[in-house]
C-alpha cells in the first residue's frame with residue numbers, strides 16, 4: 001500500500017523502515033525538505049512535503065508532537081478516506097501526566113479535525129529503539145501492539161502494518177478507548193523512567209481473570 005508520514009523524526013524513520021522492507025511504497029513527509037530527504041534516504045523511501053504526503057498516502061503515519069498533530073492534519077488538505085495511524089503521546093514529563101487532562105484523547109482530537117478520515121491509535125507504547133529491532137521479539141514472543149479505532153477496515157490496515165513491523169496487533173477497541181491507551185503509555189513510561197518493570201504487574205493471561213495459579 002502507499003504510506004505517507006507527517007514527520008521525519010525517530011518514529012517515522014523506525015516504522016517506515018519496516019514498511020519499506022515489507023514492500024510498501026512510502027513517502028516521508030515533513031515541513032523541512034532536507035530532513036524529509038535525509039530520513040527517506042536512510043530507509044529507502046521517497047520524500048515530500050506534508051501536503052504531498054497527504055496526497056500520496058492511503059495510510060498516513062502521524063509521527064509528530066501531539067500538540068502539532070491537529071493543526072498539521074487541518075493544514076494538510078483533504079484526507080477523505082485516509083487511514084491516519086496516530087502514534088502520538090500527549091505526555092507531560094517529568095510527572096508523566098496527560099496534556100489532554102480529562103478532555104478528549106489526542107486521537108479523538110485528530111479525528112475531529114479530519115472527520116472524513118479513519119483514525120487508528122497504535123504504536124504509541126514503545127520507544128523508537130524497539131521499532132528499530134528487526135523484529136521486535138522478546139524471549140521468542142513478538143511484541144503486542146494495542147490498536148484502537150472505529151473503522152474495521154482501518155483497524156485491519158493498521159493491524160497489517162503492525163505485522164509488517166514484526167509485531168502482533170492486540171484488539172484495543174474503538175477510538176473512544178484511545179485515551180486509555182494514551183494513559184497507559186503515560187503510566188508505563190513513568191514506571192520505566194523510575195526503573196520499574198511494568199511487565200511485572202501483569203499476570204499470565206491464563207489466570208488473569210481468576211483461576212488456579214500454578215504454585216511450585
Ligand SMILES: NC(=O)c1ccc[n+]([C@@H]2O[C@H](COP(=O)([O-])OP(=O)(O)OC[C@H]3O[C@@H](n4cnc5c(N)ncnc54)[C@H](OP(=O)(O)O)[C@@H]3O)[C@@H](O)[C@H]2O)c1
Pocket residue numbers: 006007008009010011012030031032035062063064065066068072087088089090123124125126127128129
Ligand atoms: N520517540 C519515541 O520513542 C516515541 C515512542 C512512541 C510514541 N512517540 C510519539 O511519536 C511522535 C513522534 O515522536 P518522534 O520521536 O518521532 O519525534 P521527533 O524525532 O522529534 O520527530 C518529530 C517530527 O515532527 C516534526 N514537527 C515538529 N513540530 C512540527 C510542527 N509544528 N509541524 C510540522 N511538523 C512538526 C519534526 O519536524 P522538525 O524536525 O522540522 O522539527 C519532526 O519531523 C510524538 O508524538 C511522540 O510522543 C515517540
